[in-house]
Amino acid sequence: MMSDLFGKYGTLFALILIVAAFAVASPGAFGTPGNLINITQQMSLLAIVSVGVTLVMAAGEFDLATASLVSFGGILVMVLFAAGVPAPLAFVIVLMAAGCFGAFSGFIVSHFQVLSFVATLAVGTIVGGVTFMLSDGATLFGGMPPGVRDIARGWTFGLPTLTWWMIGVSVAAWLLLDKIEFGRRLYAIGGNREAARLAGVRIVPNTMAAFALSAMLAALVGMLLTGRIGSANPTGGGGYLLTAYAAVFLGMTVFRDGEANVPGTLVGATIIAVISNGLTILGVSTFLQDIITGSIILAAVLVRRIGKAK
Amino acid sequence: MMSDLFGKYGTLFALILIVAAFAVASPGAFGTPGNLINITQQMSLLAIVSVGVTLVMAAGEFDLATASLVSFGGILVMVLFAAGVPAPLAFVIVLMAAGCFGAFSGFIVSHFQVLSFVATLAVGTIVGGVTFMLSDGATLFGGMPPGVRDIARGWTFGLPTLTWWMIGVSVAAWLLLDKIEFGRRLYAIGGNREAARLAGVRIVPNTMAAFALSAMLAALVGMLLTGRIGSANPTGGGGYLLTAYAAVFLGMTVFRDGEANVPGTLVGATIIAVISNGLTILGVSTFLQDIITGSIILAAVLVRRIGKAK
Amino acid sequence: ADVTILTPYISSIPTNEMAQAFKAEGDKRGWNTTIIDTRNDFGQLASRIEDTVNARPDAIVLISVDHAQVGDQVAAAAAAGIPVVSLDGTAGKDVTVNVTSNNFDLGVMLSEELFKAIGGKGKIVKFYHSAHPGVHQRELGLDEVLKKYPDVRIAAAHFVKVPGPIDDGRIAMENFLRQFGDDIDAVWAAFDDPGIGAELAAESERPDAKFIIMGIDGNAQAVDMIKSCTHFKATLRQDFGKMAAIGAEQLDEVLGGGKVDSGEIYVPAVMITPQTLGVTCN
């Protein structure tokens, strides 16, 4: 029974253990409410990208264009601002443009059955080129309407605004995947494409929708990141690719066996954010941090496997 | 019949078409024997990494530590040189160290059945940290015994030395995967792990061997890269991750449907190398290059899908 | 004339500014310039230089490249009779001319300025990226100056992750502020991006904190922060426009059959502070 619980929630226990360990090691800094709230802000962008990736992975596919789309979103919104497009319209244009790229990937992957790895890598390369062209390769700064920064900075109702974004996106994605028929279709496609197809699930439109939503979330993160740091860099999203997948894959080991799921992804993103926050606060050097981070992640997934009777 | 051939070899035709197009566009520079031979040299490192990845993917797994291992190989060999270790011994130490990391990943993945994506990302992070520690985060120059540069530079028997490395590694890996029992076992594991297990194939040692070989090839590339450019950077291998997977996935669409295979991987690596060589020679700016590269890769995989009757 | 600009760092601000400035100089002279970037990848850079040599342009411009990192390829260009102009790189026998601000000196200047501003003693946070050889030189400059100031101590050092250096710097600084509270006197940023991140962290976490930030590059966002009387107090601006202009001038000379003035030409850096921007902060 005990080992059963461990098998199912091992990675979650690991997270609790990590938090507890840091809280003991550094009660004055790590364990303060202020810092814990700050972690939610630091993890929010990663969490939103990862939730987007979760949608695509529920349908059994990869989207490697994600990172490029984050950069694209940031650059395009700055270009639109600079061109004098009002903020709300600019947001809509960016989301639509990203959605089109996503839908395009989804179409190629599902209609022509090209491996999503190659297809999205190619689309990502194209998006990257477009982003560089838009910005001439430069970091874009200035021209941001003051109201816009506020969507990514400051506090709202007692929590950082970015934390609210994360909460909102996560709840929406969770409803979408776990409560709505659309989600069941995606999981069916991801679990056994052929069986889903023969049971009347329409593969192409559903896959396209998953990719489009994921792309839109990536572009949203690009815009929020721009708001957060006040400028946009054409490779600014590059760091999210592997970390987002790490979060999702970590999450696949929690709650549900081998299925990408939103609560799991959040646990994954939290683990990553907590480790880097905690180690920095403890004053561990960056290089050692890498080694420790890798080891903790391994331990977090192993705990569960070892807990599980073979 | 025609469409059958197209379905099977579409991506290969695409490569031929690409080469022909560049040769016509730039006969004086692209089409010269000198440049074509130079392409084989330029693609050699990517090809070797990709061949290593092919081994792991034949067993149905991912190895995201590959890029870190390339950097690790380059840095460790420089550190050993600087410490006065004789070159041959240094090579052996580097390969062994990388092999251990690989075997470790393989063990975690196969014995504990942790998803290879998380496990190797974690191992890659650890390797990255070790690499940074070894080099103190800096690019390492100098201290290289003159004989060492020669393993990666210059010409041997009428071809660039690096080209010979690529040929040698590819032939060996092809023999390993296609002619020897070991390869059959890997493909059986990759094709249907459960069936292989039911038939008594020993999953753990075979998977460990595949990861270890792949890691050793990555470290070899790290050393060759160091020889080629004369310095080692702790993130120098980063560029190989996505490109190597692109080559392997491109290759999975040639020759054999959906199976990673060495000849296919070479076709994939060639496509990537030819496109960037050709576009550079034609004087296309990087940003446009990205867009064109992405489009050509998409076209190369689609040609085959469209050729294939549904 | 056909001129190909090659660099691994086009999306970093100084490199990009130099490339664009050089292109503008080229346009003035009617050159056909192409920019090739290899996204931080030196293996790729070597290959692209080879391709460029094969395509026989009239000149090659390398930006932010230590020529020793691609020695064979630069030698091949020289052997093919193609002049190689290096901006913000290193001089060498195969390099026609290197126009640069000495990175080591930049590091020294920044450190001296920063240490003076905190009265020669205190705790500093160091943001660095030693994987970039130029940036690494600045760090060595810091080490040199530290020897003269025994009362200055590095309380924390953070290796900045690229891509995404601003947000990485911001997150690290947020965590340092939790760790040290007010016990930080200054932030030493090897390039402006993490310094900008540190300022953003201060704004959200501890707007009343006393520490100051200084960086290198003259990044527009950093200049804006200096002008707004934030914690960001100075940045060393390498004169990219001037470097590009000198590089183009020298190349013009060479293409016309002349000689370069010298194998290495230094362009002094400019310190940007609230004073030089004409604002007074209190």
Place this chain on the structure above:
Amino acid sequence: MLLEVRHLGKRFDGVRALDGVDLSVVAGSVHGLLGENGAGKSTLIKTLSGLVTPDSGEIRVDGALRGIAGVREAEALGFRFIHQELSLVPHFTAVENCFVGRPYPRRGPVIDRAAMRARVEPAARLVAPDLPLDLPAGRMTTGQKQLVEIVRALMTDGARLIVMDEPTASLSDGEAERLHRAVRALAAQGVAVIFISHRLDEVLAICDRYTVLRNGRTTGTGGIVGTTRADLIRLMSGHEERRPAPSAPVAPGRPVLELSDLPFGPSGGSVSLTVREGEIVGLYGLVGAGRSSLLKLVWGARHHAGGRIRIDDVELAPGRIDRRIAAGAAYVPEDRRGEGLVTQRSIADNLAIADLSAVRTHARLPVASARMLSARAMAIRDQLSIKMASPWAKPLTLSGGNQQKLLFGRWSGRKIRLLILDEPSRGVDVGAKAEIHAIVRQLAAQGAAVLMATSDMDELLALSSRVLVMAGGVMTAELAGDDIVPKTIVAAAFAHSDRKEQR
């Protein structure tokens, strides 16, 4: 005594799969292992192959106590297995699949492909002369895959015991016949065979002895001679066989399914056929005859250029399976693992996937309700007597026959106009088969048109009001009424290969 199993017990979280099984097998005999779905047959087999470790009891081989810890140990003992679920490497050809996990013939270090083929061919000739040895398994029909598994088990030297878990479930009489001969030949050479099947007639025909399991316990064992079908059923179910009264055949009504000039078959042929309300049309043929392909074409899972498919006068385009479902059509695929079940999802999800609107919290909101999902699963469980722990368990925790019932249950509760069945009772026990047949008849009586491919002659005869026979992708006979006799059917099924031989 080659193999003796005593009081074997095994529990899977709460489910008692084995509850004191006894089994004795002598060399040179064919031993039938029988039991209802979920009785524990496959679990028993897995303990012999080292895939499942029993909780209690003992296994003796040649009188000596053995703990079989893994697949390789079982192989070393001379045990060979055909597991119930097909497990082939999809990219490998038949020849390559036969060598997975086995020593390869080699020349020097290099694999000798010619020798591999040479070692597979004799076994293949014996049981499956038509099997395409160089086709990747992923592109084979279910029946062909089953034949590969059989060839694989028969090919090796040194076998002392061959266990076959429902090897004939997707074979038609022709192939089954060949397998029976091969099994007898093996027994004659002194090899022991454990033969699991729900086709009692074949058990009675080829086995020497039998053992019957019920609820994980041995309820009877003995010699076949003098045993009747009724005896076996009583041991399996605990009661007499209940034969539902054959319902009166329904008069065919309006046409429901109409195929006109649908391109089909190897040589550019085409198919036209009509299935009417109340009709059950049986589709018979040998392995690879093209039945499943035709059904998939009708279902819209494959593309066709030209030809027309109409359901109730509505023309349907290829690829639009959802439209067919909306028009009241239903489909039970042949390969439950590959084409039927989404194994990561719960049983309840699997039962709802084709008709998510049936489990909405509110008719207008596309929100799936957990309560409705579970209620629906429980209703179907009762209707089809599916043995399962909970609606939220994964389908792979069910026995093979119970998994098959899930595919059937998926369509429960809908008004069905057209029912397309591909081997609907594959691996289902005698009682459940009768239940499924009753449901099919009832649906037909309510006005559904049924098109059913089956390899099971009994099933074909029991249900069909009309029989179509295919061979090599071509319709070779259409039989109705008194013409539906096995001899004519089998002759038509072989028509194609006869023609080939004549040429």
